Amino acid sequence: MDFLNAFIALANYVLVPGIAYGSQLALGALGVTLVYGILRFSNFAHGDTMALGAMSAVLLTWLFQGWGISLGPLPTALLALPFAIGLTILLLLGTDRVVYRFYREKKAKPVILVIVSLGVTFIYNGITRFIIGADDQNFLDGERFIISARDFKEMTGLEEGLSFKTTQGITIVTAIIVVALLFWFLNRTRAGKSMRAYSDNEDLALLSGINPERVVMITWMIVAALATTAGVLYGLDKSFKPFTYFQLLLPIFASAIVGGLGNPLGAIAGGFVIAFSEVTITYAWKKVLGYMMPEGLEPSGLVQLLSTDYKFAVSFVILLIVLLFKPTGLFKGQSV
Amino acid sequence: DAHAKEVKLGIVFGFTGPIESLTGPMSAGAEMAMKEVSDSGLLLDGATVTSARADSGCIDNGLAVSGAERLIAEGINGLIGADCSGVTGAVLQNVAIPNGMVMISPSATSPGLTTMEDNGLFFRTSPSDAREGEVMAEILQERGVESIALTYTNNDYGKGLADAIESSFKAIGGEVTIVAAHEDGKADYSAEVGALASAGGDLLVVAGYLDQGGAGIIKSALDAGAWDTFGLPGGMIGENLPKNIGPDLNGSYGQIAGSEGPGIETFTKMADEGGFDGTSPYTPESYDAAALFLLAMQAAGSMDPAEYKDKILEVANAPGTEIYPGELAKALELIKNGEDIDYVGASSVELIGPGESAGTYRMIEIRDGKNETIGFK
């Protein structure tokens, strides 16, 4: 019996990746949930906004790398991030001006906006591929690991290694900071409260002297920041490839909804629910049990509940179960 | 008269969708062959060759079929494609057979297509995955691998290949600890890597696409320190993989359809000059597909599919003068003079039985971040 190795194996293959992936989803879901909460529609273009934001960061990173600027052990992309956010803000504000504002003034139903955002998705998608192509792009530099599996083994003399990547660390830290900031902003600041008021009752917000266009503008700016950050962190950790960002949309929406739409806390919780249900249910316990069981009793089979083919399906089953018991998500989301 | 003649070849590839990054070089390869022939002015007494593209989406039957239908309408004389096995079946059944159009796919490798009813209209310049399974098993055995974990991209290609590898490897006494599918284009592969690592094995064989889930799996596995070496079937061989993953991949090995000899080298050089990557998967095969069409037309003296379809096997196989990339003009000349040719091309085309490549494989090992050819099988 060897609990330590069992735990390290579990941590290495389930806990750490789950937390990192969960944070990535959470950051994405925050953006979706914010648009839903304040502008009241499900923004399909969020995935591709992330892609575009990340793309600007990639290009800027290359530029900086070309100039020889670097952040030492940290990825240069972090330096590019603020500029990329700026570009994305411009993009989103432009889109709002040209596209969304019209429907807002027309007081179009949310579903129309959903379809409109699908159109925007297509366009963003085209732009990204046009500029940077459809391929994988690598823009990660700096120290790759905070601790790598091999180093860990050497250090501890254990059989199992535990690797912890720089990008995972950054992702988790950023997620925590961003959530705290967002919370403070929405619940404590005037601008934040005016955003919530606007989302609740547009006409009445007007009567309270809130300038709706300002609210919308601030929303898009925050969304741009969130999307770009999420996109860059995801790209650093996995890789930048335009197509995956569209695919990322599904788990992101699942996270936002399972947590309760429009609720930032929910987005975080949802991200982890989805991430961990993907990672754990299809996990093969053979290795872990191998360490835990007394000698001779180690399992011969995989001890896997379901094959990984179903990991996506399983995360949706969990989502369904959550919704059946909590119809508006874990944290009482809104619904239009 | 020379000027009136125009041969048009259609290309149905997934320019958008999950293999969009492969299709650029693939179509460039095919079009290079067309240009070569066109420039020679020797085809059918000076016909020019043009290409017409349509998007298959790789996985969208409806789109692929209507695209192919459009190409037929544009008056093509042959159809290169489709790329992915699924849409290839759909286009074959719904467009090619009804219209009596010949199709040569450079990349649809599913074993299922071998036995599909095709009225003699379907060929492919790539071998069936059934063969690759055997080859890979042999390679693994030679390297002393006793057990493997196996993951595949969840489509007909990946599944067929994984089945083939699994059964071949087991047949020669190897152990397969787990066979797990992965979906392409997903955001995260920790779950798959977790399961694979738990099952263990000397080596992780990744039967996927190099810039899709396959790369994601390898990255995840390396990051977690689960494996250092990987087995890489054809879909994983390409310069993008070592480029994106870096030095950690050194020492991994695999194989891809292709053969020894000057064919591929010449082709790579030609591709470089043409401004695209000749080693990108299925790019040589695409060149060969286009070349086969044109040579068969020359042999039949006609661009009517019904007439040249029987000539394809003839020009592709021995006996005859061996023809390599860049030698299409020579081949046309020879055929015109009534001599036999044996088209070898960039991927060592040797069509067997139902019109698919016999399959020699290039063994690859990644050294210093490069795909090195270390032998052939």
Added chain:
Amino acid sequence: MIVVDDIHKHFGGFHAVDGASLTIDAGSITGLIGPNGAGKTTLFNVIAGVLKPTSGKVHMDGENITGLPPHTLFHKGLLRTFQIAHEFHSMTCRENLMMVPGGQSGESLWNTWFGTRRIANEERALRAKADEVLEFLTIEHLADQKAGQISGGQKKLLELGRTMMVDAKIVFLDEVGAGVNRTLLNTIGDAILRLNKERNYTFVVIEHDMDFIGRLCDPVICMAEGRVLATGTLDEIKANEQVIEAYLGTGLKNKDKVGA
């Protein structure tokens, strides 16, 4: 007719209805008054099946109807209006009324394909009936207007109109008067009296307008803090110290401002 027995309804820790018991006699027009937040609407919602009580029972004609869904209660002859108008906003006012009667043969899909003749006849009758109600409510000119685009008071009228489309046994009116012009409210009062006399409808009326209550209701029940505070005729209630303190008040302090 309706017996409400020790109903409790809690929202989280808050006891909106806290042990209310009351009896509504068949054929009466019962007034239900009480301060804002006394739990009147909540009690209505419990009786009408919109909310499930935390505890307690509701009987109608001896039958336990606690927790039955609203649509079942509707078919048992229990109707209600909403304090905050619940119009069908994208439908015309006439359609708002025509949809009400239950058991229309056109509500079965099969008939929509193969029973069109019957449907057409029924529809004609319904339409006539709806127009009659609209006219009564003085909003016949709005028959083809979308219900989402009528004035606040008109919505309340429409709300009332729906209950007039069918033969009900008991009708719960939640502040029909709020926002309705007083002259029209008098007419509505007349109608209620007439329905009560001629068709023997039972009414339960929540209202803050004491004139209206006085004209129609006997008995009057006053609720406060989720419980029944007092029951009796309006005069008795008006004399009740507790009621005055909690609900009626003593009139304007600033009377002198008038005309100043």
Added chain:
Amino acid sequence: MNATLRNTLLFGIIGALIVYVGFAQSWNSALLIISMGLISSIMALGVNLQWGFAGLFNVGIMGFVALGGLAAVLVGMPPTEGAFAAGGWGVVSALVLGALTILAVILVMRRMAAGWLRTLVVIAILIGGFFLYRALLDPAVERIEAINPAQTGYLGGLGLPVLLAWPVGGLFAAGAAWIIGKTALGLRSDYLAIATLGIAEIIIAILKNEDWLTRGVKNVIGVPRPVPYEIDLQNDPGFVERAASFGFDPVEASTLWVKVLYIALFAAVLLILLWMSQRALHSPWGRMLRAIRDNEVAAEAMGKDVTARHLQVFILGSAICGIAGAMMTTMDSQLTPGTYQPLRFTFLVWVMVIVGGSGNNFGAVLGGFLIWFLWVQVEPMGFWLMDLITSGMDLNSPLRAHLLESASHMRLLTMGLVLLLVLRFSPRGLIPER
């Protein structure tokens, strides 16, 4: 301009566009657009029934369409020899056991008072049931999949006429919709949406991975057809002669004729469904649904059984999508589970409904045709656009090469642009609800 005129004009424009394709490209392309347009319209009709009439946000269309496709295989394909004997009973008993397990759980949930004991019992039943189920299923599946895996390796179908698969596809979808409806219809708007989306993903995951049922990702190829094969027509002297008398060559005539037959079948289905939906919409039933859509609480108070109506509409709409799915697989003659992607089968249909005008059946049909037309025709438009843009450029400029290279990516971009433009000029759809 009055509404009827406008609508006729809109349909006229679509017609003209298709005819233009006929002349400019080929009649085969034009007919193909029509037949896929018809199928798309049917899907849009189903979604419109759910969304436009009843306000149910179903984003699981893909799943129902796929179930229709499954029906085509199970009805139309010949049975695999020996497969049923090998593992058929095992599979059937496993499935029955699975159903019983769930039934048992439901019973326990109903009968026992809530509390930790109930939770415990439920979990015990679920876990026990699951392992029993796997124990029964796995060996049976293994035996079935061992039968000539490259060609069959699945149970096969019933070998019945494939036209039967259309109603059966509807039934499959209806069955699934019933289960979903029973569990998830209580959810509101976007929560229902993601639930249905998830269920669709689950259905696809099953189709992709249960090889014994559908050959999984290996695809079922060669589903029989309800219409003759082109090759047979080309070899039929009578047909060739007739074709010749109209001045067609046999190949073209056969391909066109087959498409015309398909179109006739599809159009018949569409017309029947359209008639039924129109009748339903303009009846007290439709009125009741609109009332429910506008305000569920009030409708409930007015005696309408909202839950039952929602379930009914959900089942009907899904069944229509199932029928369309079966039709589509029949026309493709193959079931390719990998092609079922939400973008193509769910969101595209939604675009059809919204652009056409939700709440209006003719709008749905128009949207179906228009969006499908664009989906397949914007690609040439993209090329054309790029040609135009680059026409003034230096032949060797890298920018020009890059632009031309990107032309295929422009397909989605153009699609997005057109979508935004249409919605800009008629934000409530081309044929809005009256």
Added chain:
Amino acid sequence: MTAGYGNGPDILHDCTIAVDRGEIAVIVGPNGAGKSTGMKAVFGMLDMRKGHVRLDGEDITDLSPQARVAKGMGFVPQTSNIFTSMTVEENLEMGAFIRTDDFRDTMAQVYDLFPILKEKRRQAAGELSGGQRQQVAVGRALMTQPKVLMLDEPTAGVSPIVMDELFDRIIEVARTGIPILMVEQNARQALEIADKGYVLVQGANAYTGTGKELLADPEVRKSFLGG
């Protein structure tokens, strides 16, 4: 003023409403007469087709609603007049949104006026009873400390005791010199405290006079005030 919704017909026809410093003006009229429409038009929430709105002599016809708020106009609409998802206290804070000074005093005053709101200040306003919502709505408008206060049926659904207090408070507010424009169906009580009364019928001024005059007019009493 002449105004209407979207491109529908005119709802208001050359209708005139005015209120002076320290005055209370009450608008009465049958349902659908255009009272609410008139209020919205004054506040710039729909397109005015003819006519002007003047504040202290300044023409503000072209200002946006939020600009009018900044100019010191406060409005309580008839329907959806609270932020349902925000707490009571946040509702009140939103009322003071444009204020930069310390508004805790005003909030305390509002809580004094409507004690129940203080009790429920952490509760989401959407969970309140009908009458409580109405109190929140009025409270929100008071928080603005407006220069003109416009109320659309503030007493609809509130209990007599609260209604009295509300009127009391309105009078107090008026005494501080703030003009108040109010639509009421509890017309008799309202007209009693009104300096000026307007009867609106079908979008046009039908009767105008002091509150007393209108109350005394038998025609008006019978047709609009319920006898």
